[in-house]
Amino acid sequence: MTDASKPMTDPPSEPAPSRGQWADVWDQFKVHRGAFWGMVVFGTILFLIVVGPFIYWNDPQAVPTGRDFLNLRDMRPIYVLLWDSGAKVNWLYPLGTDNLGRDTLGRLLLGGRVSIAVGITAMLLSLFLGTFIGVLAGYFRRLDGVLMRLTNLFLALPLLPLLLVAVLLFRDPLSKGFGPEGGTFILIVTLVGVTSWMQTARIVRGDVLALKEREFVLAARSIGTSPTQMILRHILPNVLSPIMVSATLGIATAIITESALSFLGFGFPPDFPTWGKLLFDAVDRMALYPERVLWPGLLISLTVLAVNYVGDGLRDALDPRIRGR
Amino acid sequence: MNMKTALLGAATALALAPMAYADGHEGERGRDGQVNIIYWQAVSTMNAYLSGGTKDLEAASLVLEPLARFNQDGELVPWLAESIPTRDNGGVAADEMSITWTLKEGLVWSDGSPVTSEDVKFSWQYCTAEGGGCSQPERYNDVVDVETPDARTAIVRFGVPKPSPYGPFVSHLSPIIQKAQFEECLGDKAPTCAEQNFNPVGTGPFKVVDFRVNDVVTFEANDLYREEGKPAFSNVTFKGGGEATAAARAVFETGEFDYAWNMQLAPDVQESMLAGGKGEFVSGFGNLVERIMINLTNPSADLPEGERATAGHPHPFLNDINVRKALSMAIDRELLVAIGYGSAGGLTCNVVNAPTIYKSSANDSCMVQDIAGANAILDEAGWARGSDGIREKDGVRLSLLYQTSTNAVRQDFQTLIKQFWGEIGVETELRNIDAGVFFGSDAGSPDTFQKFYADVEMYANTFSGTDPEAYMGQWACDQAPRPETQWQGNNMPRFCSAEYDAMVAELAGTKDAEGRATLVKAMNDMLMQNYIMLPLVDRGRVSAKSVTLGGTVMNTWDSELWNIADWYRSE
Numbered sequence: 001m002t003d004a005s006k007p008m009t010d011p012p013s014e015p016a017p018s019r020g021q022w023a024d025v026w027d028q029f030k031v032h033r034g035a036f037w038g039m040v041v042f043g044t045i046l047f048l049i050v051v052g053p054f055i056y057w058n059d060p061q062a063v064p065t066g067r068d069f070l071n072l073r074d075m076r077p078i079y080v081l082l083w084d085s086g087a088k089v090n091w092l093y094p095l096g097t098d099n100l101g102r103d104t105l106g107r108l109l110l111g112g113r114v115s116i117a118v119g120i121t122a123m124l125l126s127l128f129l130g131t132f133i134g135v136l137a138g139y140f141r142r143l144d145g146v147l148m149r150l151t152n153l154f155l156a157l158p159l160l161p162l163l164l165v166a167v168l169l170f171r172d173p174l175s176k177g178f179g180p181e182g183g184t185f186i187l188i189v190t191l192v193g194v195t196s197w198m199q200t201a202r203i204v205r206g207d208v209l210a211l212k213e214r215e216f217v218l219a220a221r222s223i224g225t226s227p228t229q230m231i232l233r234h235i236l237p238n239v240l241s242p243i244m245v246s247a248t249l250g251i252a253t254a255i256i257t258e259s260a261l262s263f264l265g266f267g268f269p270p271d272f273p274t275w276g277k278l279l280f281d282a283v284d285r286m287a288l289y290p291e292r293v294l295w296p297g298l299l300i301s302l303t304v305l306a307v308n309y310v311g312d313g314l315r316d317a318l319d320p321r322i323r324g325r
Numbered sequence: 326m327n328m329k330t331a332l333l334g335a336a337t338a339l340a341l342a343p344m345a346y347a348d349g350h351e352g353e354r355g356r357d358g359q360v361n362i363i364y365w366q367a368v369s370t371m372n373a374y375l376s377g378g379t380k381d382l383e384a385a386s387l388v389l390e391p392l393a394r395f396n397q398d399g400e401l402v403p404w405l406a407e408s409i410p411t412r413d414n415g416g417v418a419a420d421e422m423s424i425t426w427t428l429k430e431g432l433v434w435s436d437g438s439p440v441t442s443e444d445v446k447f448s449w450q451y452c453t454a455e456g457g458g459c460s461q462p463e464r465y466n467d468v469v470d471v472e473t474p475d476a477r478t479a480i481v482r483f484g485v486p487k488p489s490p491y492g493p494f495v496s497h498l499s500p501i502i503q504k505a506q507f508e509e510c511l512g513d514k515a516p517t518c519a520e521q522n523f524n525p526v527g528t529g530p531f532k533v534v535d536f537r538v539n540d541v542v543t544f545e546a547n548d549l550y551r552e553e554g555k556p557a558f559s560n561v562t563f564k565g566g567g568e569a570t571a572a573a574r575a576v577f578e579t580g581e582f583d584y585a586w587n588m589q590l591a592p593d594v595q596e597s598m599l600a601g602g603k604g605e606f607v608s609g610f611g612n613l614v615e616r617i618m619i620n621l622t623n624p625s626a627d628l629p630e631g632e633r634a635t636a637g638h639p640h641p642f643l644n645d646i647n648v649r650k651a652l653s654m655a656i657d658r659e660l661l662v663a664i665g666y667g668s669a670g671g672l673t674c675n676v677v678n679a680p681t682i683y684k685s686s687a688n689d690s691c692m693v694q695d696i697a698g699a700n701a702i703l704d705e706a707g708w709a710r711g712s713d714g715i716r717e718k719d720g721v722r723l724s725l726l727y728q729t730s731t732n733a734v735r736q737d738f739q740t741l742i743k744q745f746w747g748e749i750g751v752e753t754e755l756r757n758i759d760a761g762v763f764f765g766s767d768a769g770s771p772d773t774f775q776k777f778y779a780d781v782e783m784y785a786n787t788f789s790g791t792d793p794e795a796y797m798g799q800w801a802c803d804q805a806p807r808p809e810t811q812w813q814g815n816n817m818p819r820f821c822s823a824e825y826d827a828m829v830a831e832l833a834g835t836k837d838a839e840g841r842a843t844l845v846k847a848m849n850d851m852l853m854q855n856y857i858m859l860p861l862v863d864r865g866r867v868s869a870k871s872v873t874l875g876g877t878v879m880n881t882w883d884s885e886l887w888n889i890a891d892w893y894r895s896e
Contacts, residue, residue, distance in 0.1 A: 063740060063741060063744040065744065065748070069660065074593075099591065099593065099664070099737065100664075100737055100740055100741065164762075168770065168771060168772070172626040172771075173626070176626060180754050180756075269754065269755045269756060269757075270736040270739055270740070270755050270756075270757045271736075271739065271740045271743065271755050281733065281736070283570065284570050284590065284591065284594045284733050285593065285594060285597070287597055288593070288597050
């Protein structure tokens, strides 16, 4: 990174194809099979939930009325025909309907949007907070004690009671400003973000502490680099790999936390699907309609697993010491 | 139907009842070993006077007993008393200012000491003591004194004539507690007497062995129980916690428990449970009505705290009776019953459904959904559809916030009703609140059903016993929850009508059964025709029992466990 001033010793006669750092990372990343397939799966899920609701023909929120209600409720997925030819299915409802006749596939797609949006936004927030606090604590000795005690304090905060209190205090003002769904979204994202940055902060602080003593930092300081420049130019790029990893892990945690909250019946309005809520609603009829638990459960697990693998691969790819082995 | 004959009939029924239930299952006490009961809300106290929660009251009914109970038909049966005092047998004074109870002979507490009329008197003093926070004070309304001329006689004196004097010491809500044990626990010391509240000395078939707050209560048979050979079980494990589905599985599928309370499960879920083959549902119909309450005051968050949802600020559009009527007409109650309760629910258009003499038939038109009619009413009243299909008038949009507690069946109802209301151009936002918070009555929380910071809310309510006087009084003006009452009270719609209040007063002074019935019907009709609450389902009380458990009789008027002394194991 800082060896730009090193004199080039290679003979200029053989110009190697110019390769950026990211090309190397990609080369390393794609040999990690789990990471590669994780990315494919995550990409597919993202594509489906973003584009799906526009193409898909059924309105996920519509409850059929009148005679349709009895006809359309409790429909099974089409694949049930494979072993039960008498099953109640309809090709227009590929994954069947729930006990109120709402389309399962449509709700999965819509629910995925919310779950993944919550996951990514909360991850970005916690990443920002964690990196900021971690770098400050690691770099400035005077702030270290205070910030790390603050981290410990946040580690001790229990999420559920905190959410109950926050719902009490902020729900009305937020839903007035952003609508009931928007308000809850902001509330959940903020809470998950605010209560999950501590691991990132600790990891980043540890790395910064070690980096600070390295020769290139000393060199940079000796030519008069200001602390802001030092952090942005020299420290941050070097702690990028742990940050990336905790980012991917953060998505997974946020999706799981949102699911847990929905599962407990907090959070979004009851007719607003998220994967956790779909799972929660389906538990009562698990034995009769296993598909209703299976699909949201599978999607949550797949997403979390895929994201974790991507994180794993990224760590390997971003670490120059591992790269190429 | 005459009340006196009903009571006499009840007394006769009681004499025959034990024989009928015995079914030849006689033998020595404790012969059938252990019975396991699960309540999916855990028990937090064994003192019936310190809790409003059904789970606590019913657990306490294993130990503490009243002078008289209501049986499964809502008739009074003597329990610790020798007989039911009536005007005919001289037990109720001619001026209706007093009632004389006589205790059974030879009654003893589970610690061996005799039960006397002093204990009866003390139970009244305990509940009405200053600062005691008794949760059942309405049972002792107008009681001015309890006299104890001898050890077996207690005379309850009232300040006003009481046509129906069976409030004090009747039903599991006002049992007799032991004076010797609770003497030091009067008034504000009541909640601090943990040992007494967790392990009360009683007269019931069981006594507490071990009490773990909000977890498990273990009981063993009371050796000094007054009936020979009862109870058939030697031990009871009373487990609390979890949720309805898990409790049902524990009875139907794993068979770990013999009895599970309050199976609020959708009919198809109930059916799938039955496939487990280890249990069956027991149900009974009382007066539990699932209803939507309509807020006549403005719950807007723009109003300052303390003025929000109070009488000073009328609701912007729910004060229009046409809107309320249209909301009611748009609901397909038949579908709701079929989806949510099946055979455990019935169609109803009244808030009082039982006993039959009080049931009105004036409002039955609500049983059929009428979307076209509802639309016509709104059109006529000047609520025109806007560009998004939502009706509005003078800049006020018909947009509702609809709250209820968290329960799968209730959320299904919310979704369906939102759809119905959508068809008449009313927009609905749904909210579900944890049952502990919603029914928690905490004046500091904005989410309780009393504060009602929403436009409509849904829950179920009922009354104990067969006399709806106190119940009908809930919708008097002064019963509205408001800051001055610490947000306590049962008049959730904040309904206020001088005419209705006059009828409440008239009911208190009406003696003959027929006149009372006419009045109650008129009051019910007034509430219904003002559409301040929309009854949805007449809910049965449904519990689950193991196929090997015999002798259970579902009772919707008293504790479900009222006859646990008669339960037995049938193999």
